[in-house]
Amino acid sequence: GAVVSQHPSWVICKSGTSVKIECRSLDFQATTMFWYRQFPKQSLMLMATSNEGSKATYEQGVEKDKFLINHASLTLSTLTVTSAHPEDSSFYICSANDAGTPQNYGYTFGSGTRLTVV
Amino acid sequence: GDSVTQMEGPVTLSEEAFLTINCTYTATGYPSLFWYVQYPGEGLQLLLKATKADDKGSNKGFEATYRKETTSFHLEKGSVQVSDSAVYFCALLGTSYGKLTFGQGTILTVHP
Numbered sequence: 640g641a642v643v644s645q646h647p648s649w650v651i652c653k654s655g656t657s658v659k660i661e662c663r664s665l666d667f668q669a670t671t672m673f674w675y676r677q678f679p680k681q682s683l684m685l686m687a688t689s690n691e692g693s694k695a696t697y698e699q700g701v702e703k704d705k706f707l708i709n710h711a712s713l714t715l716s717t718l719t720v721t722s723a724h725p726e727d728s729s730f731y732i733c734s735a736n737d738a739g740t741p742q743n744y745g746y747t748f749g750s751g752t753r754l755t756v757v
Numbered sequence: 758g759d760s761v762t763q764m765e766g767p768v769t770l771s772e773e774a775f776l777t778i779n780c781t782y783t784a785t786g787y788p789s790l791f792w793y794v795q796y797p798g799e800g801l802q803l804l805l806k807a808t809k810a811d812d813k814g815s816n817k818g819f820e821a822t823y824r825k826e827t828t829s830f831h832l833e834k835g836s837v838q839v840s841d842s843a844v845y846f847c848a849l850l851g852t853s854y855g856k857l858t859f860g861q862g863t864i865l866t867v868h869p
Binding site: 744 | 782791793798799800803806814846856861862864
């Protein structure tokens with residue numbers, strides 16, 4: 640089946656530095672990818688919708704200058720957490736659709752990235 | 758707007774017990790409904806789905822039926838195993854925008 644590869648699976652960075660998380664669709668092209676954030680024991684919060692070749696659409700309350708999203712190709716979207724602070728520590732997950740009709744097939748999720756800012 | 762409500766957890770069961778996790782939704786039109794499972798430290802995996810009323814999704818012994826009259830999509834399994842311990846998310850995909858709406862998740866722990 641379709642696979643979404645997310646890298647790195649975990650990262651520890653110092654406060655003030657930037658971290659890039661990659662999300663790749665393997666064996667399929669993803670015009671649209673989604674980025675989520677998940678706090679411990681909580682549900683997924685949609686951060687933004689990443690569209691290939693255009694600017695991402697951010698959800699209300701998400702700082703677009705802090706969470707930079709680039710979707711330069713049909714198989715790769717990146718999320719860069721800029722000037723990271725401890726409150727940015729979280730589990731970040733991407734997802735993509737591997738068929739033309741997500742209503743029928745749902746979305747495929749990456750394995751997530753655990754970000755810890757110290 | 759669209760919303761999904763799941764029964765609060767955590768749910769703790771003994772192996773071979775019967776499992777029900779309730780899920781109800783609010784949406785306009787005819788959404789597709791999904792159950793996802795998340796194992797510790799991992800992303801989400803699609804467990805099962807249903808795309809129209811009265812459809813029954815099933816996988817790995819889990820089942821859920823799309824009930825439009827009660828706007829529900831309850832997850833059931835007749836005999837749980839320790840390996841079923843995970844977090845389960847009910848989700849819907851509305852007819853517009855392409856965004857999944859998730860319930861709050863239910864932690865399931867199965868003891869031997």
